Amino acid sequence: MQRFLVLSIVVIASLFLLNSCAPDNEEDDFDLGINPTNDVISALPTDVIAPANNQSTTEKIELGRALFWDPVLSGNGDISCATCHHPNEGYADGIERSLGTGGTGLGTNRRGGIEVARNSPTIINTAFNGINQGGNYDPTNAEMFWDNRTRSLELQAIQPLLSAEEMRGPNISEQAIIDTVLNRLRNIPAYATLFQNSFGGTNPINEVNLGRAIAAFERSIIANDSPFDRYQRGDLNALTNQQINGMMQFIEVGCADCHSGPMLSDYDLHNIGAPDDGLNDDGGGNNRFRTPTLRNLGSTAPYMHNGTFNSLQQVMQHYDRNGGNNNNLDPEFRDLGNLNNQNIQEIISFLNALNDNSFDQTIPSSVPSGMNPGGRLN
Ligand code: HEC
Ligand code: HEC
Structure with missing residues (x-):
């Protein structure tokens, strides 16, 4: 037993050593747990599953x-x-x-x-x-x-x-x-x-x-090669230090309690009290919406179910106020850790590392009906 333990320690230690000698071996970086997010959030798969x-x-x-x-x-x-x-x-x-x-x-x-x-x-x-x-x-x-x-x-x-x-x-x-x-x-x-x-x-x-x-x-409109994805797959230079700090803060303060997994969403409904104009309220003040993906926010403003916030800065201000004692709001929202100007800026820079413009942007020049492709777009 003891010999096995010593042996394992030697094996593990030499693996670490090997790894530090060969930092460009992406697989090993990942397997040895150098990925600091512990898979709470992670890269998207490279392939898509269809029914x-x-x-x-x-x-x-x-x-x-x-x-x-x-x-x-x-x-x-x-x-x-x-x-x-x-x-x-x-x-x-x-x-x-x-x-x-x-x-x-x-x-x-x-x-x-x-x-x-x-x-x-x-x-x-x-x-x-x-x-x-x-x-x-x-x-x-x-x-x-x-x-x-x-x-x-x-x-x-x-x-x-x-x-x-x-x-x-x-x-x-x-x-x-x-x-x-x-x-x-x-x-x-x-x-x-x-x-x-x-x-x-x-x-x-x-x-x-x-x-x-x-x-x-x-299913063909995919963007799974953001700097965050590349970092998670082992390219440790894909994120800036500010973005890495933001990624850790994102987990630390509790954003990843809901924004988890490869899409940064748990696909559950939560009430985080985004201001609503009554249009979407179920009548009882219950505004439960699905945690949205945080990928490609750089091109999808304005934010929230009703577009109430124009910028990520405004979204962060909402999380900074986090609803105090309002018991209608989700506990994970009320329990969010303290935000200050520094971690807000770091988290925003992490969110920017989730942008990826490599998706198919084809605009067809015609459609089979002969009508205007897209409809009355101008
Ligand atoms: C309790 C679960 C929960 C927590 C914790 C949480 N979010 Fe959210 N987030 C949501 C939900 C639900 C929405 C959509 C709410 C709505 O539309 O009214 C949302 C919306 C957003 C949006 C807008 C995205 C879009 O496309 O409209 C951003 C950005 C965001 N969250 C970032 C964060 C950050 C950063 C943190 C940590 C400070 C955080 N969230 C913590 C559940 C959560
Ligand atoms: C008038 C604008 C408009 C048109 C036209 C439209 N959508 Fe949407 N789409 C929306 C809105 C708004 C939502 C969110 C509605 C909701 O959640 O109740 C949505 C939601 C979706 C979603 C859900 C995404 C998710 O992550 O939950 C998909 C997929 C989608 N639309 C595809 C389509 C397809 C396919 C068509 C054409 C057959 C289409 N949309 C036509 C505005 C539109």
Whole structure:
């Protein structure tokens, strides 16, 4: 027993020594626990898991891209998914709360349109929604929306079509809109071919395949190579000292109690008391929303479920006040450690290390319906 112990110590010590001689051996750095965050927060996987019944293919992704950009999916033919999830806006829309059908313009230039109650979240990395600290997730059960009301990208993709504010508009009923859209698609030869090549079968243009194609496209919009990811995978120079301090502070003060795992989200609902205008309140002052990812915040301001904060500085001020004795608020929020100007600046610089612009930013020059790609964007 004793000999085994001594031997183990020698082995471990020599491993450390070996490691210090070869700092560029990334695998060893990681395995030996030099990664200081202890996997409470960690790099994203390099590969995406798709549902068994919706494996991604090039054809399906290209069909999904066409559908994502094609206003033919909207009641009035004026708005597409890309209007509110646009690559130039980090696949969000850059405004407090989205402006739906009837509007024109993109981002802060958007005018008119039915007001939506919530801020548009990015679709970048939604392929990983639901991922836990162990890196596991089930894409068929992945949480969607600020209140987790829908599961999976496949089912989520149908919801904006049904929504009167977002895409359906006032003229077509909720019962009729899906058939209306499917019939339009069936009458466009390019879609007949695209659906046939993606899914085969006798009637490939149907609701299930519509959701599947859009989901496959969204699973291709990935940004998993931020400085933080590279650091976690062993490139110890990928973060500045200020960012490393911020990363440790982020865990230390308790941000990672909710913002945990590779997406910096526990995918649970919490009430952190972000000021609400009554639009999203359930009536009892209970504002529980899903912990959002903190990836790519550099391109997805304004923040929170209703876009109430314009900058990370404002978000940090909210956490600095953390609600005192308000028992409606989540305990992990009330228990946050003290913030001061230094750790606020460090945490913000850590959050900036979660930005990664390597995602697919393709803007198609045309869509199969012949309408304006994206809708009325200008
Ligand atoms: C009018 C703007 C608008 C349009 C058009 C729109 N969305 Fe959204 N999207 C939003 C808003 C706002 C939310 C958050 C709504 C909520 O949580 O209640 C959202 C949420 C989502 C989410 C959930 C992300 C997450 O992490 O929970 C996905 C995925 C998504 N949209 C994809 C799409 C797709 C696909 C389309 C087209 C079929 C589409 N959106 C059309 C504004 C829009
Ligand atoms: C109790 C769980 C919890 C803790 C602890 C917590 N957050 Fe949050 N965070 C949330 C929730 C929930 C939201 C969304 C709230 C809303 O929309 O009203 C959020 C939103 C945010 C946002 C806005 C993101 C966006 O895209 O809108 C940022 C940035 C953020 N948190 C950073 C932090 C930092 C930094 C800390 C530590 C100082 C922290 N959070 C601590 C749960 C938490």
